[in-house]
Amino acid sequence: MSPRIPVAALTAALVLLAGCGSTSTTSATSAMPSMTMSAPGSAAAQAPVSGNTVSIQNFAFAPASLAVKVGTTVTWTNADQDPHTVVAKGGQFKSGILNTGAGYTFTFTTAGTYDYLCSIHPFMIATVVVSA
Numbered sequence: 001m002s003p004r005i006p007v008a009a010l011t012a013a014l015v016l017l018a019g020c021g022s023t024s025t026t027s028a029t030s031a032m033p034s035m036t037m038s039a040p041g042s043a044a045a046q047a048p049v050s051g052n053t054v055s056i057q058n059f060a061f062a063p064a065s066l067a068v069k070v071g072t073t074v075t076w077t078n079a080d081q082d083p084h085t086v087v088a089k090g091g092q093f094k095s096g097i098l099n100t101g102a103g104y105t106f107t108f109t110t111a112g113t114y115d116y117l118c119s120i121h122p123f124m125i126a127t128v129v130v131s132a
């Protein structure tokens, strides 16, 4: 059994959303996706892919699990027509809103597993695995 996404993290993201956009307030409270994350092949279940770029496309991060060495600068690029963000669940990094074609970079200086999501679409989850 792999650990599931903490509901608290999703809730926090939804609360953040509600704070900056009144239109989503009602849906945020009524549409808690607590037990609906059983889609086949969740982000955590996929084998990490080596590289230093992540594409944001079709409301997903690709690869969903990226493997890098300490010191690697990872670049995310939004290839969708909709804006997205890149936000570490643990707070280690946080992009602004990335419109179509916009990018964000972060250099990983500490080994570890970094779960992140798009704060606009909290169902968009992915992981960067940083090794020494």
Ligand code: CU1
Pocket (backbone or CB within 6 Å): 059, 083, 084, 085, 118, 119, 120, 121, 124
């Ligand atoms: Cu998004």
